[in-house]
Structures are given as structure tokens and as C-alpha cells.
Amino acid sequence: MAGRTKSISTKKGEAVTKYFLLIADVVLIAFFGIMRPGFLQVGNLLDILSTAALVGTMGLGASIVMTVGEMNFGVGAEATLTAAMLGWILGKGNVSVYIIGVLLVLLMAALVGVIDSCFGVIIGVPAFIATLAISKINDGFVNLLTEGKTMFYSNWPPAFKWLGQGYIGPIPVLALIFVIIALLLWFLMDKTRLGAHIQAVGNNKNCCKQVGINVTKIKIIAFIICSLVCGFAGIMASSKTSNVMNTLGSGIMMDAMASAMLGATFLRPGRYNVQGTVVAAVLTAIISNGITFCAYPDYVQNIVNGIILLLAVGYIAMTRKEGLPSVKMG
């Protein structure tokens, strides 16, 4: 009985923090809305959603690898490589149909995921460092494709731009795609057996082995899904600006990783989850949009992001007895 009341009281403590991110979202929207009423215009709110789409999609990819207890530090380079590859094959005219190009480059992204997992899972190199090294190699290939410059071809098909700049009715295609990807991943992680296994592996690897879950296989699948999603995030980002910059992926990677980590404080504290990552990505987008909108200097954004990350994760770390999952370093 005593044990039971104790668990309920910790649950109450968590209930307050469970929705911290969502509350922060609302509070910040209200704050910026009061500071600059124009912030609340539908157009601007949709713009926030399409900014969140890039960070969020990459964050979702990263969070899946984090769920299995590994870390993929190459998500940025994977996104850039996929975007550069697509831009190159479409621009050089090797492939003229957009969809086929997308499928081809996604296949290549999956291959990068396989290579990541070869080192990170099969050989057992700390994944964080293996993916960092692979990202350097990917950077090399990006540099080869773009010749060190910002890539742009005038013969890119219109579809290349539509993904990032088009609208269906009033809604940006980018935001719509983000919602679809989030729903798909939510379904995968929360409603399918594979998703349950992915979460189980992150929770207790040894236990999974005992009940016959193939930990290696699940981790490889997680890396492949991550690379695919992050690759697609790269395609989205290049489409939004209609060019491929060398810093395309690395520019959104830090925000994406932070979103995934912040997301782990939402709904199921201590566990990475799709809903949390989405809410956290929206939070990052609100902050960056709001700060630009109110014409605050750019450093405010860094500081606010850092404080929110430390506050949210710190609070969870102090209230949860089990502590938080860490990154395997060596």
C-alpha cells in the first residue's frame, strides 16, 4: 500500500512536467502574440509549422535511433548528401522523373543507414563516433557533388520546388508532409509490433535477448529508418530554398537533436516519443520565428533554446528516480 501511494505521488509530479512543452508552446505563442499581434496571423502560424517541418522531420529520424539507445550524429550530413544527390542526378539529367530520383536517393540514404549500423551495431563501435566519422565521409561526397559551392540547376523539374514551397489550399505542402510523416512514425512506434520492439530494445537490451527479440536486427532497422527520414528531411530543406548548400543539414541538425531530447520530457518522461519530438520542434520554430518577428538579436534564440533544454531535462532528471538514458561513449 505504501509503495502504491508513493508511485502515485511520483506520477502526480510527472503529470505536471508531462505537458511542460505544450504549455511552453502556448505561453510563447501568447507572449509573441501580445508583443506583436501580427504574429498570430494564420499565414505566420503556418509558416512556423513549415519551419518546424524541417527540424521536426530530422528530429523524428534522430529520435528513433535514440529510442534504441544509440546516437546518430550523422543525421545532418545524411540529409545534405541525399539532397545533393537528388539535385545532382536531376540537374545532370541522369534521371528526368522526379519521383524516380527521390526513390533512388532514398535507397542511397538507406544504404548509409546500413553502413552506420555495420559499424555502430555489428562491429560495436560507439555509434555516436562511428556516425560522426561517416558523416565526415558523406561531407566529402557532398563536396564532390557540389564542388564546394551552393548547388543550383535551372533544369530542375517544378516538382523539386513544389514540395517545399507549394500550397494545397492555404496549407503549405511542407507542413502537410511533416504531419503525414509524424503520423506514420507514430503509428509505427506506438501501434505496431516492430515499434514496440524498438522501444523495448532501448529500455532493456538484455531482457529483449531473453524473450527472443533480435536486438541487432531491431537496431539496424532503427538506423535505416532514421537515415530514410533524415534523407527526406534533406530533400524537404533543399526544396524549400531551391538550392543545396553544404551546410544544409548541419544547420538544422543541432535543433533537431535538441528537439528529440526535449521531446523525451513530454508525455512519457525519460522516453523518446514521436508526439514529444513534434511538440518540441514546433517550440523551436516558435522561438526562432517569434524572435525574428519581434526583431530581437539572434543570440537570444540560442540562449532561450539552451535554457529551455536544460530546464526541461533538468527537471525530469531531478524528479525521476531512474534517471535519464545517456549516450554510450566507449
Added chain:
Amino acid sequence: MENVKAKKSINITSYALLIFTIVISIVFTILQPAFIGVGNVMNIVSSTVVLCIASLGLSLVMITGEIDFACGSELAAGACILAVLAKAGVNYFVALIAGLAFCAIVGCINGILHTRIGIPGFIATMGVSFILDGLNKMITGSSRVFSSSWGKIFVAIGQKRIGGVVPVSVIILVVVAVVILIYTEGMTSGRKLYAVGSNSESCKYVGIDARKEKMKAFIISAVLCGLAGMINASQLNAASPYLGETTLVNLLTMLMLGATFYRVGVFNVPGTIVGALLVNIINNGMVLIGAKTWQQYLVQGLVMLVAVTLVTLLKLKAKKPA
């Protein structure tokens, strides 16, 4: 008998990195004889200094099994604070001390967030790095800081060469390296860091406070990164909040290479120094033989991947009972 054999083979592998470094140097010398000239050797050594000092700091944190994700931001912070204060007319040495003190405080905050509040080290230092990036941009106005009024003393630690040959920065590196070496290899206090890294649970039973050791490591790391930043600013005769953007990747490469040396499978200070040299020899040599940017990235990535794979495999081999 078998045991002796195993020990001998480990001895050879533990010096493989040094042998590899020498071989690579010979290869570059054959391809481009200018590589081994005194001027170029000094170039290599002085371009190693910044990252080598920072990597000595980071290696202490990595030895305890944590990571200081903020090292790039700390490096930039050291540079920016020194430059901004020196530009404002503050005495150079006061500015230097202020910068280092600030970095020590940052290290302290890293340590408190991780060891007292319990945020995973990676996330804690990442949050701190965001805030630091913001502060760096704030004090510099997001741009390069340069002043013609700060005089010769500002460039002394980065560019001055004693007797026209040996750079001051190299002497600083040697001093720092010797101090850290004595600390981690010779003193009980420093050896505790290795103990915490290898098993922080059992440290509790023998009376080593893992939290205190980690705290020390975070503080030393931040201070050395700050110092590295100051030398970097001095070499460039300017500071920028974006100085530290690629630092972490480079540092990790050096550390990983270093873990294949001396104490195989463990991050260690002697290995870090050799690793740092190797990375810079490769970078410098690639430029001298006229390699393209993408080839340089490719080689850097491959070297890191090979190093880390080697460490993992050697570790596996060591773990297996004979």
C-alpha cells in the same frame, strides 16, 4: 607461456599509431620533399597546438566516460572574451585571466548540471553550448572582433617565435602537456579519473567520489578549451563566435586515434598527443600534395573510422578470456 605472448603482441599494437605516424610522414616526404622542411614542421606543430590543448582537456572528460559537447563553444568563448576585453582597453593579462575564469565557471556549471542535477552529460553540455553560443554572439555582436590597438602582445602567444624558430604556442603546449601527463599518469588524484571511467560503480566502494572527479575533469576541460581559443585568436589576430564550430569533430578524431595508443582501448593523454600530431600531419600533407577538399574530408573520415574500429576490436580482444 601464452600469456607472455599475448602481452608482447599488445605491446606492438600499442605503438602502432606512432609507427603509422612516422610512415605517413615518410610517404608525404617522398611525395613532396618540402614537407619535412623546418618551416613546415613548425607549421604542423603550431597548427596542432590549438586543437591539441583543447583535446588534452576533452580527454580528461572522456577518460571519466563523459563528453564535453560544449568544448567548441568554450574555445570560442575564451577567444571572444579575451578579444572583446582587450579591445575595450583592459590590461591583456587581466583579460586573459578573466577569460580563463569564465571558462572555469562554465566547466563548473557543466559539472553541476551533470553530477548534481543528473542530466546526462551529453545533453547538459549541449544545453550549455547553446547558451554559450548565444553569449559569444552577444558580446561580439555576431561578428569578427578585431582591433589595431591591442598591440603586439595579443599576437604573442599565437605567432611569436622564440629565436625565430620555436613558436611560443608550442612552448605553452609542451608545458600544458607535461603538467597534464604528470597529473594523469603520475598522481593519485589524476589516476582516479581513469578509475571513474573504467567503473564508476566500484569507485563508490573504494571511496572515490565519481562526482568530484567528473567535476574536476569538466572544469579542466573548459579552461584548456578556453586557453586553446585564446591561442587560436592570437594566431588569427581576431576572434569570432564561430571559431569553435568544427572543433568537436576534430577533437574526437584525435581522441579516437589516441585511444589506439599506449593504453589500448582507453582514452589517454599520451595517445591524444600522438593522435593530434597525426591528424595535422595528414591535413598538412594533403594540402601540400594538392588534394581537393572532398578528398581531404574523405581521408579524415576514413582515418577516424579505421581508428575507432581498431579500438573497438582491440578492446573486444582484450575482454575475451585467454
